[in-house]
Amino acid sequence: MIERYNPLLHEFSGETSKEIQLFSIIAQSFFQPFSLLDNLLVIMTALTAGHGVGFNRAMLFLAKADKLKGEFWLGPASAEEAESIWRVLSTPGIGYPEIIEHNRSLLNGEADTLTKRIKKMSYTLYKGESLIPALALSTNEIVLVRDARNEPLVENRFRETIDTDEFLCIPLLAEKEALGEIIVDNAITGKVIRDRDVELALICGLMAGNYIYTAKLQKRVVDMKKVAAMGEMAMFVTHQLRNPLVTIGGFADQLLDPKIGARKRKRNLQIIRSEIRRLERTLMQLTQFLRVDIREKSTIDIQEMLNLVLESVRPRIDSLKLTIDVEVEAGLRVVLCDPIHTGEAVRNVVDNAIDAVGNEGKIYIRAFREKADWAVIAVQDTGPGIPESIKDKIFESFVSTKDKGMGLGLAYVKRVMDACGGRIEIKSTEGQGTIFKLCFKTQPRERGS
Amino acid sequence: MKKKLLVVEDEKNLLVLYKEELSKAGYKVTAVMDADAAMEQIKAHSFDLIITDIRMPKKDGIELITQIMAMRKDIPIIINTAYQSYKHDFMTWAADAYIVKSASLEELKAKIKELIG
Numbered sequence: 001m002i003e004r005y006n007p008l009l010h011e012f013s014g015e016t017s018k019e020i021q022l023f024s025i026i027a028q029s030f031f032q033p034f035s036l037l038d039n040l041l042v043i044m045t046a047l048t049a050g051h052g053v054g055f056n057r058a059m060l061f062l063a064k065a066d067k068l069k070g071e072f073w074l075g076p077a078s079a080e081e082a083e084s085i086w087r088v089l090s091t092p093g094i095g096y097p098e099i100i101e102h103n104r105s106l107l108n109g110e111a112d113t114l115t116k117r118i119k120k121m122s123y124t125l126y127k128g129e130s131l132i133p134a135l136a137l138s139t140n141e142i143v144l145v146r147d148a149r150n151e152p153l154v155e156n157r158f159r160e161t162i163d164t165d166e167f168l169c170i171p172l173l174a175e176k177e178a179l180g181e182i183i184v185d186n187a188i189t190g191k192v193i194r195d196r197d198v199e200l201a202l203i204c205g206l207m208a209g210n211y212i213y214t215a216k217l218q219k220r221v222v223d224m225k226k227v228a229a230m231g232e233m234a235m236f237v238t239h240q241l242r243n244p245l246v247t248i249g250g251f252a253d254q255l256l257d258p259k260i261g262a263r264k265r266k267r268n269l270q271i272i273r274s275e276i277r278r279l280e281r282t283l284m285q286l287t288q289f290l291r292v293d294i295r296e297k298s299t300i301d302i303q304e305m306l307n308l309v310l311e312s313v314r315p316r317i318d319s320l321k322l323t324i325d326v327e328v329e330a331g332l333r334v335v336l337c338d339p340i341h342t343g344e345a346v347r348n349v350v351d352n353a354i355d356a357v358g359n360e361g362k363i364y365i366r367a368f369r370e371k372a373d374w375a376v377i378a379v380q381d382t383g384p385g386i387p388e389s390i391k392d393k394i395f396e397s398f399v400s401t402k403d404k405g406m407g408l409g410l411a412y413v414k415r416v417m418d419a420c421g422g423r424i425e426i427k428s429t430e431g432q433g434t435i436f437k438l439c440f441k442t443q444p445r446e447r448g449s
Numbered sequence: 450m451k452k453k454l455l456v457v458e459d460e461k462n463l464l465v466l467y468k469e470e471l472s473k474a475g476y477k478v479t480a481v482m483d484a485d486a487a488m489e490q491i492k493a494h495s496f497d498l499i500i501t502d503i504r505m506p507k508k509d510g511i512e513l514i515t516q517i518m519a520m521r522k523d524i525p526i527i528i529n530t531a532y533q534s535y536k537h538d539f540m541t542w543a544a545d546a547y548i549v550k551s552a553s554l555e556e557l558k559a560k561i562k563e564l565i566g
Contacts, residue, residue, distance in 0.1 A: 235534060239504070242531040242550055243460055249552020250466040271462050 019200060022046050022054075026207050034100055036215045037071070041103040043208050044074045047184060047201070055168075055184035055197070059118055061133065062180040062212075066125050068134045070118030071180075074103070076188065117161050125178070131155040136169035137181045142202055143169040144193060168193055170205035174213030182208065240282045244275040285408050288344065297420060299334040300342060302367050302375060309347045313354065320359045324350075328367040335375050335440035337420035342440075345416040348409045349379045349436045356383025356434060370439065377438045385430040394426065413438070451477040452565050453494070457487045457501040457513065458529075463550075467500070470554050476561070484508035488516055496524055497565045500557070503530040503541070511540045518543055525564045529557060 025046040029039045044058040057075025061068045123134035130138040132145060132154045148154050148165045167185035171178060184201060186193060251268040254260060260268075306326065317324060335342075353363045361382040370376045386394060395414040417424045421441050428434040454476045458464045461482065468480040479494070481487050483505055491499070499517065503510035514526055526544040528535070533549055535541050546560045 235532070238533075239531040243463065246531070246550045246552050247460065247462045247466060250463070250470065250554065253552070254466075254469070271465075275462065 018054075022200070023203070023207075026204060030211050030214075036212065038100050038103070039211065039215075040208065041072060041074065042099055043204065043211070044072065044182065045099060045103055047182070047204055048075055055193075055201075056186045056188040056191075057114070057184065059133075059162075059183040060180065061118075061121075061123075061137075061183070063125065063137060063178055068123045068125055068137055068181060070121035071115075073114035073118045075114060121158070121161070123155065131158075133158055133169050133181060133183055137171045137178050140171055140173055140178060142171065142198060142205070144198060145169070163187065166193055168198060168201055170201045172205055172209035172212060174209045177213055179209050179212045179216075237282075237286065241279065244279045244282075247275045248272050288408075288412065297336040298339060300337055300339050301334050302332050302377065303328050305339070305343050305346065306365065306367065306377070308343055309350055312347055313350055316351075316354055320354065322354065322357065322359065322361075322363065324363045324365060326365045329369055332367055332369060332375055335420075335422075335442050337422070337440060338416070341416045342420065345413040346377060346379075346438065348413050349438065352409060352436075353379050353381035353383070353434070356381045358383070361433075369442075373442045375440045375442045377440075378435055379438075380433065380435040382433040385432055385434055386426070386428040387430060391426075391428065395424070451475060452497040453477045454479070454561070455487060455490055455496045455499045456480045457482075457484065457499070457505070457510070459483060459502060459505040467554075471558070471561075474558050474561075484510070484513040484516075487513055491517060491521065491524075498525045498527065498561060500527045500529050500561075503528060503532065503535050511535075511538065514540065514543055527557070527560055527564070 026043050029042040029046075032039055032042070034042075040060060044060055046054075048054050048056065048058045057073065059073045060071045062071050063069075123130065125134050125138045128139055132143060132151070134155075135141075135153060136143040145151055145154060145167050146165070148159050148162070148167065162183070162185065164185050164187035167183055167187075170182045170184070172180040172182065182201070182205060251271050255265060255268050306328065310324065310326065313324075316322075350363070350365070357363060363382075364378075364380040366376075366378045366380075368376055368378075395410050414424055417438060423439045425437040425439065426434065427437075452475075454471055456464065456467045456471070456478060458467060458480070459482050464480045464482060468478045471478045479490055479496070481490060484501075485508060487499070487501070490496075501510045501513055510528060510530070514528075517524065517526065525546075527546045527548060528541055528544045529548050529550055531550045536547055541547060545564055548557055548560060551557075
């Protein structure tokens with residue numbers, strides 16, 4: 001027999017100690033798709049959450065270059081407010097969005113005078129000899145101040161601001177990096193900070209430090225990927241623009257020759273015009289590719305969308321004397337996505353199928369339900385198929401099987417499908433053809449339907 | 450006698466442009482659109498210089514250069530491409546010159562003159 005638990009949605013029993021609940025909240029915040037500061041706030045909320053475990057108030061300072069700067073000061077103004085925050089946190093079924101919403105409203109509200117007080121604070125981090133609060137981070141040690149009023153190492157303005165005798169400074173550390181500091185106190189209840197509180201705070205500090213560190217690394221990786229993709233794109237675009245530009249320039253130069261004949265003049269102008277159109281097309285494709293930014297999904301009727309797509313490819317089908325065989329399952333549910341981009345994505349796939357079959361071959365489009373909540377649009381062609389060598393790369397930008405392809409079409413389709421929470425599948429056999437399956441999540445069924 | 454050039458370029462309009470302009474500059478120009486057609490020409494006729502694009506469908510310019518080198522090491526080759534980056538591909542070093550395509554054909558013409566007069 002085995003027992004299984006979801007590590008992210010675990011509900012604690014009433015007997016679970018507050019410490020474990022505190023660590024659970026912090027550990028889970030690393031998985032939440034909110035911003036770094038939002039998640040740090042959740043950690044601070046956990047630290048300050050009420051009786052037994054928490055401290056009354058927590059300040060967050062972050063290290064920027066050689067300075068330690070005030071970010072947030074979270075805490076209730078009174079014991080009653082402290083109680084209410086803990087109640088919010090311990091409500092069964094409360095989700096991160098609610099905690100974050102709660103924190104944001106706390107920070108944005110008029111009442112948040114605490115954060116305002118430390119927002120402009122900035123301390124230089126000297127090696128080992130900084131004043132408190134910077135001391136903890138510059139020595140990488142936890143600093144517990146018992147008697148702030150008489151402690152010469154506490155910086156004066158900070159002493160006035162925190163206005164309590166006892167507080168704890170926890171450095172946020174990660175491998176080789178000092179990232180910030182959390183300062184906690186019990187100014188409202190006046191409870192003495194004990195060894196156990198220091199131990200708890202220490203673990204929180206290590207977790208928060210590593211969380212910030214990971215988030216920073218992640219951002220660096222994303223930035224690097226962006227730079228690499230831009231470099232690749234810049235190179236490709238240069239080429240796409242250079243060929244038509246060279247052609248236009250060359251034939252324009254010829255036009256400047258006064259001895260040029262009328263026929264040649266007309267031919268040159270026609271070439272120039274067609275190359276300009278090509279440039280326009282290239283730019284249009286690029287703009288479309290760069291613009292995928294789906295924020296709001298809406299419901300789309302698959303039949304209607306396919307009708308529009310077929311309408312737009314009609315001139316090509318007619319001129320190639322092709323027929324496209326379309327079947328849509330009756331009662332197919334609507335899907336959730338961006339109507340314009342989804343239509344464009346489907347059109348891209350149909351366009352590819354038309355390119356693949358040329359004027360000999362067949363195209364089938366099928367739309368059907370798959371499993372409980374997926375709707376699939378499958379586009380099949382009897383073209384030459386996708387070479388094995390590039391099958392794995394087919395959705396990457398600038399990869400194309402066509403002589404003059406930009407290699408943006410399928411990369412675009414993939415981006416749209418990802419943005420819609422859908423997926424794209426491909427089955428291709430060289431010499432036999434290709435099937436593209438665009439799989440959309442359908443609208444959730446209503447109860448009882 | 451006119452010097453003979455072979456131009457390999459997959460863009461039709463550019464090919465027309467090169468043919469016209471280089472003929473005007475006093476060369477006898479044969480223009481083809483892919484590497485296989487180029488090899489047929491090289492086998493059947495003699496050329497004083499070959500100008501080739503790199504990125505072409507089917508066989509690319511680098512493969513073409515390799516084939517030419519295996520058969521005739523003495524014909525000068527100019528690479529004429531829209532890309533800067535192939536300069537780093539050591540296979541392109543076998544060519545006598547590397548020119549990035551430009552609307553002005555002066556650089557190309559100057560290079561041809563330098564290589565074969």
